[in-house]
Amino acid sequence: SQTIHQWPATLVQPVGSPLSLECTVEGTSNPNLYWYRQAAGRGLQLLFYSVGIGQISSEVPQNLSASRPQDRQFILSSKKLLLSDSGFYLCASAGGADTQYFGPGTRLTVL
Amino acid sequence: TQLLEQSPQFLSIQEGENLTVYCNSSSVFSSLQWYRQEPGEGPVLLVTVVTGGEVKKLKRLTFQFGDARKDSSLHITAAQPGDTGLYLCAGGVSDYKLSFGAGTTVTVRA
Numbered sequence: 001s002q003t004i005h006q007w008p009a010t011l012v013q014p015v016g017s018p019l020s021l022e023c024t025v026e027g028t029s030n031p032n033l034y035w036y037r038q039a040a041g042r043g044l045q046l047l048f049y050s051v052g053i054g055q056i057s058s059e060v061p062q063n064l065s066a067s068r069p070q071d072r073q074f075i076l077s078s079k080k081l082l083l084s085d086s087g088f089y090l091c092a093s094a095g096g097a098d099t100q101y102f103g104p105g106t107r108l109t110v111l
Numbered sequence: 112t113q114l115l116e117q118s119p120q121f122l123s124i125q126e127g128e129n130l131t132v133y134c135n136s137s138s139v140f141s142s143l144q145w146y147r148q149e150p151g152e153g154p155v156l157l158v159t160v161v162t163g164g165e166v167k168k169l170k171r172l173t174f175q176f177g178d179a180r181k182d183s184s185l186h187i188t189a190a191q192p193g194d195t196g197l198y199l200c201a202g203g204v205s206d207y208k209l210s211f212g213a214g215t216t217v218t219v220r221a
Contacts, residue, residue, distance in 0.1 A: 004153070032207050041197060041214065041216055042213050042214055043117075043199060043211040043212055043213040043214050044154075044199070044201075044211040046208060046209075049207055049208065051207060090153050090154070092153075094207070095156075098141065098142045098144065098159065098201075098202075098203035098209060099144055099156055099159050100144075100156075100201075100209060101156065102146075102153030102154050102155070103153050104152055104153050105151070105152065105153050107151070
């Protein structure tokens, strides 16, 4: 089975600072990878997905970008954070039959 | 606009009672998943249903996929405080992507 690692678990950053969140996957190869953002107690908004190294699709125009430098590594970045970037960020890896497996998430607070 | 509508948004019941959560759409899905999420953690997959009319049971949880593959329900029998969490349904919208409902927050009081 797959294991999804995310770090950091919690992050507090000032407005205008850069961001780098990392996700790594164990137990599978060449997975489809996803970044989601979740508002408190609500559903998941898909931000980016990747079907392979260097291949990134953006779902929502925004202040964020994603990269996939290695097969099982997915990075979410920003050059200058906004207050509206605060949220709970989740990385996921695809399994079979449309299923996805999630990491533990990163709580980002922008002050 | 969300493809999947979940109801109710919030549900608070006493331990031992039963509950049902609904997930509805006007779109047809090839499969539908249910996840449970606890505060500060990632969602955990509970079940995937793929066949119209399918019923799956996971201990005290019963999942049903509508005949037309547009809706699903989750029924919990004799709820326990450990069932507390955010329940999310999700449907496949392409080869690569899922569409998630907004979730139902379930609280089971001891």
